[in-house]
Structures are given as C-alpha cells and as structure tokens.
Amino acid sequence: MLRGLARAAARRPGTLWTRGSGSGTGVLAHVVDLRSDTVTKPGPAMRRAMAEAVVGDDDYGEDPTVRELQEKAAKLLGVDRTLFVPTNTMANLISVMCHCQRRGSQILLGQECHLHVYEQGGVAQVHLLARSYGARVHLDGARLMNAAVALHVPPARIVEHCDSVSLCFSKGLGAPVGALVGGPKDFIEEAWRLRKALGGGMRQAGVLAATALVGLADFEEVLLTDHQNAQRFARGFQELESPICSVDLAAVETNMVMVRVDGPPPEELCRRLQAVSADEVAQTGHAVRVLVFPWTERSVRAVWHCDVSAHDTELVLKKWGFVLRQLGP
Numbered sequence: 001m002l003r004g005l006a007r008a009a010a011r012r013p014g015t016l017w018t019r020g021s022g023s024g025t026g027v028l029a030h031v032v033d034l035r036s037d038t039v040t041k042p043g044p045a046m047r048r049a050m051a052e053a054v055v056g057d058d059d060y061g062e063d064p065t066v067r068e069l070q071e072k073a074a075k076l077l078g079v080d081r082t083l084f085v086p087t088n089t090m091a092n093l094i095s096v097m098c099h100c101q102r103r104g105s106q107i108l109l110g111q112e113c114h115l116h117v118y119e120q121g122g123v124a125q126v127h128l129l130a131r132s133y134g135a136r137v138h139l140d141g142a143r144l145m146n147a148a149v150a151l152h153v154p155p156a157r158i159v160e161h162c163d164s165v166s167l168c169f170s171k172g173l174g175a176p177v178g179a180l181v182g183g184p185k186d187f188i189e190e191a192w193r194l195r196k197a198l199g200g201g202m203r204q205a206g207v208l209a210a211t212a213l214v215g216l217a218d219f220e221e222v223l224l225t226d227h228q229n230a231q232r233f234a235r236g237f238q239e240l241e242s243p244i245c246s247v248d249l250a251a252v253e254t255n256m257v258m259v260r261v262d263g264p265p266p267e268e269l270c271r272r273l274q275a276v277s278a279d280e281v282a283q284t285g286h287a288v289r290v291l292v293f294p295w296t297e298r299s300v301r302a303v304w305h306c307d308v309s310a311h312d313t314e315l316v317l318k319k320w321g322f323v324l325r326q327l328g329p
C-alpha cells in the first residue's frame with residue numbers, strides 16, 4: 001500500500017498556476033481542472049517509463065512493451081487476448097465491427113451511452129434495434145477500473161459477463177494516450193485486421209504502452225484516492241446548504257459528481273467558478289480557478305483524477321461556497 005502511495009505521489013504532478021481571468025485580471029490563480037479525467041498530464045514516473053521503454057515495430061507484433069501490456073491486461077481482465085489501440089473510440093468501433101460482420105446486423109445501445117452520443121456515428125451503418133435475445137455484449141470499459149475499485153471486485157469479475165471489452169488508459173489511469181480491446185483469440189485476430197484497416201496500427205508504440213503499464217501498476221490506490229476526494233467534495237457540498245445547488249451523495253460512487261443547479265444557468269455558474277477576483281482573495285484567502293463543465297440544462301459535472309489532490313478539493317469547496325454566497329439565496 002505504501003509503495004503504491006509513493007508511486008501515486010510520483011504520478012501526481014505539481015500545482016498549475018495561471019493569471020486569472022474575469023474581474024480579477026492579473027491575480028495569480030491556482031487552477032483545479034475538474035472538467036474530465038482526461039485532462040491529466042503524465043508525471044515523472046510516466047515520463048521516465050516512456051524514456052526507458054524497450055520498443056519494436058508493433059505493427060509486426062514486435063514491440064516488447066506493448067506485448068507486456070497486452071498480456072498483463074488480458075490477465076487482469078480475464079480475457080484470452082487484448083490489443084493496444086490509440087483510443088477507446090477505436091476500441092469500441094473495432095468491437096462493434098467484429099461483432100456485427102453480417103449485413104443487417106443489429107446493435108442495441110443505451111440512450112446515453114458514449115458510443116451512441118459522442119462517437120460520431122462510427123457505427124451508424126448498423127441499425128439500432130432493441131434485441132434482448134442472443135445478442136453479444138460489448139462492455140465500454142472507459143472507466144472499468146473505477147467501477148472495479150468502487151465495487152471492491154477484480155475487473156475480471158465485471159468483464160466475465162461480456163463477450164468483448166475496451167479499457168481506456170487516458171482517463172482515470174492517467175496515461176496520455178491509449179486504450180485496448182479485449183476478447184477471445186479469434187476476436188482479437190479479427191480486431192488486429194480491423195485496427196490496421198482503420199489506421200490504428202502503430203509502430204514503436206511501446207513508448208505509449210509504458211505509460212499504460214505505470215497506470216496499471218497502482219490503479220487501486222490512485223482511483224480510490226480520486227473516489228475519496230469526490231466523496232469529500234460531495235459531503236462538504238451538502239454542508240454548504242445551498243438553496244440553488246445540491247449533490248445527491250448516494251449517487252457519488254466513483255470519481256464523478258453531478259451538481260444539480262436550480263438557480264442560474266449552469267454556464268453562468270461555470271463562468272463564475274472559473275473567474276478570480278480581489279473579493280475572492282479577501283473573503284477566502286485564495287484565488288482559485290475551478291474548471292467544470294455544464295452537463296445538462298440543470299447540472300454541472302465535476303470529475304476527480306490524479307492531478308487533483310485532497311487540498312485542491314478543499315479549495316474547490318471554498319470556491320463553490322464563495323460563488324454560491326455571491327449568487328445569494
């Protein structure tokens with residue numbers, strides 16, 4: 001555990017400071033970026049791993065670091081084989097293309113699932129139709145490790161119900177790029193062909209796989225810390241007792257917090273959280289730019305990750321308190 005924490009500390013880079021925007025132009029502000037867990041920057045451990053990675057041509061299957069990652073991940077996920085790809089979008093698309101090879105194949109997607117909403121219709125040629133019998137199941141595992149940590153189960157326990165899985169390294173696992181697709185041997189052989197056809201065959205990809213290996217080495221400790229920070233925020237938020245914003249504590253299971261907004265438009269709230277002012281410094285003793293996304297018409301999303309510390313979380317709470325006081329009851 002302690003070794004894990006030390007590794008986690010090595011992965012957490014330093015504070016980001018910036019000149020403030022908004023009414024307090026010129027104030028040196030501390031930035032806490034909660035827009036997504038994709039915004040993390042590789043820390044010293046990952047950069048060292050990249051520099052030291054042993055590489056080969058992965059398009060010929062000759063990169064030892066990629067092979068090490070693929071084998072390690074296959075064991076962790078409890079699948080025959082895995083294949084390293086540039087993005088989770090490609091991992092999902094390859095999986096769908098493998099599963100739906102016959103003309104007229106059908107795919108059933110959740111209304112809000114990423115594959116449907118954000119992945120640019122890559123699977124639009126396949127008709128959407130609810131089909132609950134005899135269908136194969138692909139798991140979009142962009143945040144599979146967060147789920148495993150939150151449920152206190154090995155990732156393979158979740159994957160065992162699926163025919164194929166993707167896993168993303170550039171979200172909570174903190175790597176700059178990379179994902180993989182996993183499944184049975186013949187599925188991965190076909191996935192290899194499709195990866196090439198889609199332009200996803202990479203050469204000395206070991207420099208990237210090395211960062212993914214760092215991400216996998218200590219994921220339990222890192223993600224647990226992210227979840228605890230998100231929980232701490234949610235509890236602290238309730239103590240603010242705001243009449244216009246609220247957090248459903250029971251819904252905070254991993255690294256994401258949805259703040260319900262019943263007052264100003266979420267965009268306005270996000271703008272105020274991002275701005276720094278002399279008033280803020282006078283009242284809180286800090287200048288903090290909190291970056292969050294408006295998520296729906298009535299909510300704002302905040303996502304914890306390895307570049308946000310417990311101290312940052314306290315600063316974020318102070319900033320919310322300040323902004324909510326500004327907005328008044």
Ligand SMILES: Cc1ncc(COP(=O)(O)O)c(C=O)c1O
Nearest residue numbers: 087088089090114140142168179
């Ligand atoms: C649930 C989910 N699936 C897939 C993706 C796509 O991942 P990538 O950006 O690596 O293509 C994302 C990206 O945020 C995601 O949140």
